[in-house]
Amino acid sequence: xxxxxxxxxxxxxxxxxxxxxxxxxxxxxxxxxxxxxxxxxxxxxxxxxxxxxxxxxxxxxxxxxxxxxxxxxxxxxxxxxxxxxxxxxxxxxxxxxxxxxxxxxxxxxxxxxxxxxxxxxxxxxxxxxxxxxxxxxxxxxxxxxxxxxxxxxxxxxxxxxxxxxxxxxxxxxxxxxxxxxxxxxxxxxxxxxxxxxxxxxxxxxxxxxxxxxxxxxxxxxxxxxxxxxxxxxxxxxxxxxxxxxxxxxxxxxxxxxxxxxxxxxxxxxxxxxxxxxxxxxxxxxxxx
Numbered sequence: 001x002x003x004x005x006x007x008x009x010x011x012x013x014x015x016x017x018x019x020x021x022x023x024x025x026x027x028x029x030x031x032x033x034x035x036x037x038x039x040x041x042x043x044x045x046x047x048x049x050x051x052x053x054x055x056x057x058x059x060x061x062x063x064x065x066x067x068x069x070x071x072x073x074x075x076x077x078x079x080x081x082x083x084x085x086x087x088x089x090x091x092x093x094x095x096x097x098x099x100x101x102x103x104x105x106x107x108x109x110x111x112x113x114x115x116x117x118x119x120x121x122x123x124x125x126x127x128x129x130x131x132x133x134x135x136x137x138x139x140x141x142x143x144x145x146x147x148x149x150x151x152x153x154x155x156x157x158x159x160x161x162x163x164x165x166x167x168x169x170x171x172x173x174x175x176x177x178x179x180x181x182x183x184x185x186x187x188x189x190x191x192x193x194x195x196x197x198x199x200x201x202x203x204x205x206x207x208x209x210x211x212x213x214x215x216x217x218x219x220x221x222x223x224x225x226x227x228x229x230x231x232x233x234x235x236x237x238x239x240x241x242x243x244x245x246x247x248x249x250x251x252x253x254x255x256x257x258x259x260x261x262x263x264x265x266x267x268x269x270x271x272x273x274x275x276x277x278x279x280x281x282x283x284x285x286x287x288x
Contacts, residue, residue, distance in 0.1 A: 029075035070099045109242040121221035134188035141181035143240035146233035150209045154194035
């Protein structure tokens with residue numbers, strides 16, 4: 001079985017081109033499943049639908065959330081799909097098993113006026129303020145992860161066409177940004193002598209700013225702008241997605257901009273939009 005799992009790892013890495021973290025997540029799920037099978041003296045190659053359902057019940061009884069169970073099922077389904085491709089099994093025991101409903105919490109997002117207050121907080125008369133302003137504007141304009149923002153290099157920014165190249169996740173993606181982010185970046189970059197490989201927001205020693213350091217910057221300006229919410233970089237990323245969808249962007253475009261491999265990751269944001277439509281209906285329709 002160890003050989004199958006190692007071959008599965010290669011399949012995820014090479015054929016599927018998944019990121020290291022994603023691969024490790026799948027392997028962790030399969031290791032847990034095969035350990036369970038060994039304890040129950042089950043032959044993984046001959047496992048059927050009933051045994052997989054019992055494993056999911058075991059996870060539920062162990063206090064695992066429905067989202068964890070859904071992820072486990074997805075991992076097991078892909079594992080048996082791989083074994084079918086390899087000719088090790090004839091049927092996938094997960095084919096007729098429906099994924100359980102996820103219990104994901106609705107994402108926390110900021111209101112438009114809160115975003116405005118946050119982005120207006122940096123003192124742009126100082127070098128630090130211009131840097132912070134550029135970072136915050138770029139984060140909200142693109143929906144990038146904090147880990148991606150801090151690794152952006154000078155050569156990744158195109159101010160003529162107003163886009164950046166983000167190399168995070170499984171593959172590089174081109175993300176446009178608007179006039180205000182462009183102006184903030186221009187102000188920050190003016191007079192600086194960057195080389196193409198320099199980190200755009202790097203430290204004086206040439207090393208990239210840490211995610212924790214970026215988090216502190218955001219919290220500093222959240223406090224200065226009077227935000228009482230416990231803010232984080234992911235909240236600005238969530239706000240980007242929610243505001244895009246709220247204003248009519250299609251899910252596929254937002255998925256591509258944010259670098260999600262699966263559009264289902266945007267389901268929660270879609271629900272936010274449906275809630276907004278219901279609120280509008282209830283407050284506007286004369287017979288609501």
